[in-house]
Amino acid sequence: MKMNAGQDKNYAVLVGMAPIGIGIQTATNATATTITGTGTPFTASAYVGQHVIASGTVLTYGVITANTTSVITVDRWYNPAAPNGAAIGPPGNTDKFFVMPGAAGVPYMALTQNTGAAVATDTVLTGEIVGAGAGLIRQLCAYAHTTSASTYTLTGTFTANGSDSLGSPVVVAKIGTFDSLVQPGVMFHETLLPSTATLTAVGDQLTVTQTVTM
Amino acid sequence: MPIIQLGHSEPGVITTVHMPDSYTLQEQVRTVTHEDDATVGVWRAHSAAGAPSWVDGDDAKLVEALAKEYNCPIGNPAEKE
Numbered sequence: 001m002k003m004n005a006g007q008d009k010n011y012a013v014l015v016g017m018a019p020i021g022i023g024i025q026t027a028t029n030a031t032a033t034t035i036t037g038t039g040t041p042f043t044a045s046a047y048v049g050q051h052v053i054a055s056g057t058v059l060t061y062g063v064i065t066a067n068t069t070s071v072i073t074v075d076r077w078y079n080p081a082a083p084n085g086a087a088i089g090p091p092g093n094t095d096k097f098f099v100m101p102g103a104a105g106v107p108y109m110a111l112t113q114n115t116g117a118a119v120a121t122d123t124v125l126t127g128e129i130v131g132a133g134a135g136l137i138r139q140l141c142a143y144a145h146t147t148s149a150s151t152y153t154l155t156g157t158f159t160a161n162g163s164d165s166l167g168s169p170v171v172v173a174k175i176g177t178f179d180s181l182v183q184p185g186v187m188f189h190e191t192l193l194p195s196t197a198t199l200t201a202v203g204d205q206l207t208v209t210q211t212v213t214m
Numbered sequence: 215m216p217i218i219q220l221g222h223s224e225p226g227v228i229t230t231v232h233m234p235d236s237y238t239l240q241e242q243v244r245t246v247t248h249e250d251d252a253t254v255g256v257w258r259a260h261s262a263a264g265a266p267s268w269v270d271g272d273d274a275k276l277v278e279a280l281a282k283e284y285n286c287p288i289g290n291p292a293e294k295e
Binding site for chain 1: 222226227228229230231232233234235236237238241242244245246248251252253254255256258259260261
């Protein structure tokens, strides 16, 4: 099921969301989740869901989760060479940055044991599996499209490892797709699996494909 | 991200897959080929055919592994003409 927030995301991705009037900015401060422009160059809350790209000390990007007229807040700073890996940065205090036209896509998938029905107004995946270094946590997935098809797919392969809580079996019942590797992010789809999948040991795997009609 | 192309029997119809760098080769192959009663991988989600007509891409090890798995040739025949 596509979430209500997913409808908004769909619009934003397709329309492009050009940040009209914003040029390249020079940072005056940056943290693990923020970057501050020079003066007040931004329109408050106008860029939520877009990417900000910074270059200088590090080359990095983040998904904008909020912005004031001077400060942009991101989910984290991604390494473009390893978006599924650890966060990098933050950018340097005088690095250049800009807001990228177009909304951030939705290539991340998360799992839960929760069996509740998907509801369009849901904004979080209840009971999302988490755990530092675990194999069953939210991840960047494979995405695929066939020539001229009206659909695309997002496929995740999750491999349980020693950091997963496998003391009792993990019974995966539902997945969610997101625009961020970190919680919360915007949940685009929430889908119950056709049947639950039980993982009991390190090395157990689950492959899930979400088919999306465009 | 490695990019893999899976050819359909209809000329010009191709499934293009962008694969996470973080996946192991085994996970990448499984992501494409997986199929059981409950869930399927990329190929089955995009085609009812048992296997692609051909496979190609920018990751030689993954392309070779998929060609072996599906017993299909490597390379888009349209680009060999």
